[in-house]
Amino acid sequence: xxxxxxxxxxxxxxxxxxxxxxxxxxxxxxxxxxxxxxxxxxxxxxxxxxxxxxxxxxxxxxxxxxxxxxxxxxxxxxxxxxxxxxxxxxxxxxxxxxxxxxxxxxxxxxxxxxxxxxxxxxxx
Numbered sequence: 001x002x003x004x005x006x007x008x009x010x011x012x013x014x015x016x017x018x019x020x021x022x023x024x025x026x027x028x029x030x031x032x033x034x035x036x037x038x039x040x041x042x043x044x045x046x047x048x049x050x051x052x053x054x055x056x057x058x059x060x061x062x063x064x065x066x067x068x069x070x071x072x073x074x075x076x077x078x079x080x081x082x083x084x085x086x087x088x089x090x091x092x093x094x095x096x097x098x099x100x101x102x103x104x105x106x107x108x109x110x111x112x113x114x115x116x117x118x119x120x121x122x123x124x
Contacts, residue, residue, distance in 0.1 A: 002026040002098050002113050009094060009118030012086055016122075020081040022096030022115060030074040033104045035111055036081045038092035038120075045108050048094070049081065052104045059106050063089070086122045093117040 008020040022034070035050035047061045049070035058070050069082040079096060097111035105111055 002029065002032060002100075004096050004098060004113055004115035006094065006096050006115045006118040009120045011121045011123060014086060014088055014122050014124045016086050017082070017084045018086065018120060020083065020094055020096075020118060020120075022079040022081075024077045024079070024098065026077070028100070029077040032098040032100050032113075033102075034070075034072060034079045035097045035099075035105060036070060036079075036094060037097060037108055038090075038094045039117075040092040043092070045095070046092075047106050047108070050104050050106055051079065053102075057104050059104060083120070086120075088122055088124050091120055091122045093119055 003025040005023045012018050036048040037045050038048050039045045049060045051058045051070045055072050067085045072079040095117045096115045098113040099111045
């Protein structure tokens with residue numbers, strides 16, 4: 001099991017950028033596939049991006065392709081989400097997730113560990 005803590009959320013103007021971080025505890029961080037999800041008010045949890053243990057494979061949700069970039073630094077036990085060109089439809093609580101697996105999940109049900117979330121707000 002791994003514990004996850006998100007940070008970096010806040011208020012940003014539309015068109016601006018924000019970088020989220022997800023710090024993980026545990027010595028086996030590099031064995032986990034990781035992901036970002038988001039949930040807006042009254043909406044279901046939405047897949048944002050996921051990344052393999054090595055960082056060599058990444059997937060993105062259609063709504064963020066070309067604007068968001070997922071990455072990880074296994075030496076620092078940290079994953080990142082660089083969010084550029086933020087839009088009014090991007091505000092949500094952003095969650096990081098982890099799963100010890102050799103493949104890269106893209107659905108919430110396939111991740112076993114979750115952080116508490118960090119709020120992202122976009123002003124127009």
